[in-house]
Amino acid sequence: MSPDESRRGGCPVVTTDYRSDRPMSEISALLGQDREKAPILRNESPGTPFWMITRHEHAVEAAQMPDVFGTEVITSLTPDMGIELRPHNVQGEEHLQLRKVLNRWFAPAAIRKLEPLVRRRCVELIEGFAGRGECDLVADFAFLYPTEMFLATLNLPMEDGLEMIHWVDVFINAAAKDGAKTEIARASEWIYGYFNAAIDDRIAHPRDAESDFITRLLSARTDGEAMPRQQVRTVCLSLMLAGLETTRAALGYIFHHLATHPDDRRRIAGNPALTPKAVEEFLRLYPIVFQGGRLVKQDVDFHGCPMKKGDVLWIGFGSSNTDPRKFDDPDEFRPDRGNVGNHLAFGLGPHRCLGMHLARHELVIAVDEWHARIPDYELATDAPLVERGGQLLLESLPLRWEN
């Protein structure tokens, strides 16, 4: 250990700043470098310090210890967001009961029922620009498609998408980077107002609980008790925050890869049967939510690292996804990989991503319908692309093709 390397509790200290925007793919390079320094690090970049679990084996272990590492904190980069999220911040039995109500809505069986709508809207959007020979994948497709599908899942008007996106983006831009709580509060206020109106409407005119999400929440009973209205509102806000940006971001990374790797593109374009595995491998290789935050709830020695009650923890879902101890040739796109299912892009344990099946469904359909119409394309810019820090996102991806 060199004289200027410091340690906390035996763990190396790093100051890697994961909140800042960077040239595309720099964040995953940093994640890999930090992972190889040690299995557990102490991050002392500006803001609240946090422990970092960098490797797959320990990330799985930590995510399966919800009583020790709780989701009262959901992102180590902004440990105190100033508002409650449900089901994110809910623990224990109460959390299980809430997920019981929600899981059914987002289970594969429920998502399959949406397929005709998802496919139709996906095709409409693509055919809107296919003849132009160029588009911005983000502005022209990835912005609207997942947003509208998410609203449709909740039985809310798709036309509300644009304004909802704006406020979700304000929220996440602040929350991903430990930004001003005033921004988080401002965005929450608008989103709460939107859902208050929708809830008032369902209270006055209940809809079918089998097809209307808000009616479903209002009519759910746990031990005979209804969900308080404020909690219904909080669940709606929480799901909006989780669902709008993530799939949009995944589309950006997928199409960037395919635009810049012609062999992979040709393989996928010619073989829709491969798409589900390819999407899973993309999720592994380009994880959007690269860390799950946790609150350390009791003093614990975790693999030699003395964590204290009240400490903040980063579970490295992103760095785990390219851990060479788990995945051979971890930085290579290999859709035939046998253990791709072990990736942690959707998290792990009781708080694993509720929307995973919807996300997969949207991504598979998008890849298939795009390549059926636009099998060959390339980046339409030499300008360096920027990825947002905190929770990955490409703001723009110009593509072009021949007609």
Next chain:
Amino acid sequence: MHRIAVDGGRCMGHGMCYSLAPHVLEDDDEGYVSLRDDSKVIPDDVLAEAEDARESCPEGAITITAEP
């Protein structure tokens, strides 16, 4: 013959297993594998598929043991 078992405490409904092994496993309407917290005997001709399912589970919820 072999027995495939799913640890109900670990299964979180990721869905990798029943997607990969449709001849062995299926989903319930919450998205968990229907064999959650249960086990069953499987014939040798689906063992390879079952082993893929076991490997695919990120939670490590699936075990396969020899059934005498």
